[in-house]
Amino acid sequence: MSVPVRRFDAVIVGGGGAGLRAALQLSEAGLKTAVLSKVFPTRSHTVAAQGGISASLGNVQEDRWDWHMYDTVKGSDWLGDQDAIEFMCRKAPEAVIELEHFGMPFDRLENGKIYQRPFGGHMANFGKTPVQRACAVADRTGHAMLHTLYQRNVRANTQFFVEWMALDLIRDADGDVVGVTALEMETGEISVLHAKAVLFATGGAGRIFSASTNAFINTGDGLGMTIRAGIPLEDMEFWQFHPTGVAGAGVLITEGVRGEGGILLNCNGERFMERYAPNAKDLASRDVVSRAMAVEIYEGRGCGKNKDHVLLKLDHLGPEIINQRLPGIREIAIKFAGVDPIKEPIPVVPTCHYQMGGIPTNYKGEVVAPKGDNPEDRVNGFYAAGECACASVHGANRLGTNSLLDLVVFGKSAGESMIEFIRNERPAHKPLPENAADYSLSRIARLENQTNGEEVADVRTAMQQVVQRHAGVFRTQEVLEEGVKQIKAVAERVKRTQIKDKSQVWNTARIEALEMDNLIEVALATLISAEARKESRGAHARDDFPDRNDETWMKHTLYSREDFKLSYKPVHNQPLTVDYIAPQKRVY
């Protein structure tokens, strides 16, 4: 069957922070660029980011990019690639200043400079004392950043394909990427978008868990498309649990609350973090705080009638600070927890928040995959940035505010790499393979014709329960093995999803079924990668292997779809210009 073909220099899948930053680079360079998004760009989940974006501007106290780098390496539990980390931390001040010049409405200090707040794991002097590094727009930093980037793209005349869902990556016989297939939601029509370069900026996949701070649309589409196209995914066992999701609702309460002085209490009213992290206390790294909370709850010191959460107290900050610096948090607490934090503490639990792993890239945003002896051969024409990508700057645990930074730094560098590639290496389109859309069409046809199948909502719930139970804050061999078994069984059911709605116009049942195909790939990758890693590192915490084991496990996981195969590649221990930061024990 033939489908319409549209031709662009560059196709960007994703209109969140990463996609929009890259789009700006390409549009301003005069390249014909299409940005596809499942939702109107300002509805992307970047809009929900609250706390801030890090940069060593030093507006409040002295700060340096190499201190930021040290914190990021330590936060990553030495799984981050030090070249990429150096690149990001060095570029941070310039990236944030650029956002300010674009019009981002940062909060201000008395002297007119950008306001910076304290955040977990942000330290001066190579881990010695806390430093204010998180640049903030109240507790709406992501909203302000995403709208500013969208606005800047309006100015640059970027061409948007709003409410278009990319379905599959198109690779030719050489394995080079030459485009994507996509579904226009309003018409139900499938097209081929033929491009010289393709960027994935599809965001996270937190919806594999039942309790998540992520939006409904965070279904890991970029990861699903990548792995179906034969490119492995990196470090998928590492998922960050944010300490403070509203109990029950999953909605996030930013770490900025603790940055401004909020504290965590158990049922005895004890500030328990003093026991777990005497130095950084409530502002220790996220994996550390999440685990401490889980222990408190597990040992019976949780709060509430089921003793299933702890309390986040901030009333002592006073109404003024709360209203000025944390107005969105107050709104969320009232709407989703039914408490006004000016008077009462907020019930919170560790909640799935962020995916550290993803599509393997280098710091230029180029996607890399093993070929022959080279674990990192460039996949020509293919780029990834943002939460769907693994550069890897976050390693085994991301520091708060480093993601928004990652979006703009690597969004831009991926854009620059694409411009260079298009100008120097692929000035003309590489031909599409024959029947480039067949694979996507066959997925749609399967769905249309399925009988006696499975309800999408049922298999999704089944998957979420397995992942929640078997890939949570505490992991053991037994729990993981059982999880792998169960998720493989769910995956079989996903092959037979069925929908009642067969219409063309805005068929959201079809969209959810197609998203399910992606979610299940991510869930498989997560459990299988986690089962194999027999150590504790960052967010991957195993009761049966409580210590980090650098000798055997200081390496990145690569998971392929074929036969659920795992392989590994070395961590980049060579920064670009500074000295290697050697592994140490991670204490806060």
Place this chain on the structure above:
Amino acid sequence: MEKMRFSLYRYNPDKDAKPYMQDIEVEVDATDVKLLDALVKLKAVDDTLSFRRSCREGICGSDAMNINGKNGLACVTDLRSLKQPITLRPLPGLPVIRDLIVDMTQFFKQYHSIKPYVVNDTPAPERERLQSPEDRKELDGLYECILCACCSTSCPSFWWNPDKFVGPAGLLAAYRFIADTRDTITSERLDNLEDPYRLFRCHTIMNCVDVCPKGLNPTKAIGKIKDLMVRRAV
């Protein structure tokens, strides 16, 4: 478990000659607290029901709809505060594509028409452009807009002239850039609105203020633009 009654606006151009209201009940439990939770349950029963949603926390602006006669976001509306049957319709005044999904083209066109970006043609300094906390405060109540369109689609002036009247959301945004000390084209922005329709169709009916889920006040922003127009005329 309890049953809740709904009356839903349904229209599928693939098969319905015209829209109709569907009466339907759905079982909800104690964890379903927001209207959106019930809609997700409804969709699990009948997967043909179409609506937009994403963040489920009132920040993305996807799930604006007309709820028992008033525009709002399903994800922040308390389910049990609503009188049954809960009547859901698409946002008024915009073309309906399917069920609760409207065509927002006209709404975004108006937003784009006000040049929604800071323009400053002086050379960019090395560091941030300075702005005092007081000047920054002028942007509060303006920049937080989530472009949900609850306001514009409750405004009679927008219903009658969606192609000519910028509408409350667009005008709020216009004032956001006028109020920004870093923006240097205030007079061009005012020229752009100096028109019997674009700005002056607002008759201060205040529907917009009443429905904004973020508690913003477009009418006040519109008033400030009108003041500036008057001041520069004299």
